Amino acid sequence: MNWLRRVMLGRYGPDQLSIALMILYMVLSLLSRFTNVYVLSVISLIPLVFCFFRMFSKNIQKRYQENNIFMGYYNKVKYGFYNKRDRIRDMKIYKYYKCPNCSNKLRVPRGKGKICITCPSCKTKFIKRT
Ligand SMILES: [Zn+2]
Known part of the structure; x- marks a missing residue:
């Protein structure tokens, strides 16, 4: 594991956006497998490549900002869902x-x-x- 530590030195590493991209890749690749749509398997590589690019990036400031923007959207969706759920519960x-x-x-x-x-x-x- 020492080589990995050396490779990751000074690099950004994984964050929530990377995990989301990885999940998106898995969903898309599973979809392409079930639907046999070849284009989907190609498209699924885009989030995967982006995910690896971000993890090995040395521009930590920029990656950190990207993750912040992502978390902003993520929380908006999350709390929007909670609001809807509470409204239905309290109807x-x-x-x-x-x-x-x-x-x-x-x-x-x-x-x-x-x-x-x-x-x-x-x-x-x-x-x-x-
Ligand atoms: Zn008012």
């Missing part, structure tokens, strides 16, 4: 409205009849049936 208890002024998402309890909703961020009042 029986709460109703969701958008503020007509600042389009903030507001959550109000269900089954209270017609109520006046005050937006907590812009103080706009509007009436909705819950």
